[in-house]
Amino acid sequence: MKILVYIQQDEGKINSVSLEALKGSQEIAAQTGGTVSALSFNSDITSQLAGYNVSEVLLAEDDNLNIFNPLFYLKAMEDIAKAESPDIIVFGHSYEARDWAPRLSARLDIPLISDCIGFKMEDKLTFIRSIYQGKLNSDSVVNKGAFIVSFQSGAFRVDGLQSGSAEIRNVTVDLSGVSDSISPEEKFQEAEQAVDLTQADVIVSVGRGIGKEENIEMARELSKTLGGEIAASRPVVDAGWLESSRQVGSSGQTVSPKLYLALGISGAIQHVVGMKGSKNIVVINKDANAPLFEIADYGVVGDIFEIVPKLISVIQGS
């Protein structure tokens, strides 16, 4: 089993989801008797990669690969895949990977099993995906031939990464014929009255379960009584009920308060990555099977409209 893992760079550093994918690649190699080659388009990254336990580090350098442009990255990977013939190409399921790995699958005409949460060795190498917004899992296998797999944030723990000393090998890519039909501009952050949720000790976070805009007030009152900040999952922000700087999750803020009190949030991975580091997670949800209970320290199966008003009055009375 020849595994090629693509390592994404973020401002000269190894992207954290890519590093987890490297760990996953090492684990697959260990269980299948395979080898791992780690690929980057950046020489700062390849020198960092050389310190890990991989068979070799591949470096493809070209001015067109300095910043992410899917069409150039695709052609580079296409050339490398043809030259190296890996059995598996591994990605971390970052937003950047979302913007080129599926197209690579179509270009190479091999399947992509995306956003996996792990793998296991049964009769065949089996990949585990989280489906229906975290409510169920599925086991997938590839019938034949090479394939691509991407792993979700948190799929592997990088503290177990084995170190080593690998050679760096330069590989050539030919980007001369790549179309300029996609041209990215500068990255930016929206200038708005940013609420800094990262400093809050207490966060009361509301999800779609809050039902309608008028009900936000109840949660705001609870957050005030607890001396905390109000935050939300994406649908609440999408609906315009709270400003976007209060969104917690992969496209919002990452928080780690002493208390994260979640009201009517189901626990999709994109929310969980933003709050799983909280010291104490308390979840109130009427669905006992809501995935967020899985990471809760304390759980209440119940209706927020029955519990929250009582909770406010008990706190105020104490």
Place this chain on the structure above:
Amino acid sequence: MKICVLIKQVPDKDSSLTIADDHLTLVENNITWVSNESDNYALEEALLLKEKHGGEVIACTLGKDSARQVLKDALAKGADRGIFISDSSFDNLDVLSLGKVIASTLEKENFDIIMSGLQSDDQGNSQLGLILAELLNMSHGSLVMGTEIIDDSTIRVKKELEGGWFQWTKLSLPASISIQSGINSPRYATLKGIMMVKKKTVDDVTASDISSDALESNVTINKIYVPDKTKETQFIEGSPEEISEKLVELFKNDIKVLN
């Protein structure tokens, strides 16, 4: 602009999901079916572009018989025409093969823009928009939170990056654009819109219309199951009053966020 919007029918988020005895499918009678959330935003964005720049919006779905409903809903909201791709031989195809089926259906239409939601709330592969871009030789943008037509051959899209960052990107048309939720406020169908549905056409496409010879799936799902619980969550029970008392004790004595 000739715009195609891809819409998938998925279980409503509040449906309780029961796995059938085959360990592969869901028991369907307790499921409420709806249009996938981000696809609703994609449809709205397409309708807004049409209102501003003229053109045509065609809604397309691939699914079981019941999925005709998502096309009716899209037509009621203002889409001009529908394409319904359905055949039992598509049931177990992987997403790349489904991409081939859809690409071979859409190819002859020469769309300027294909819009899709970035991820379906059922399988969540997040791949189709980009697969179509490759198969139909289009530019692409994913996680899109804003669009702006520059001229007949260019659209500018605002892409969402991680952690609150964004990036505008220029795409040459034709382009396949995957829309992120929150980009706009999807409209509801009006009574007049619902009345209009009967006058609009839906073209049916089955396996016999598909020119693609690669209709074999290379990925097999062996089973679906409820994830194992790994964490010991301490559950607090009782009446709302009792629960509130216990939570306050917890906030005071254990978590120490109240005096």
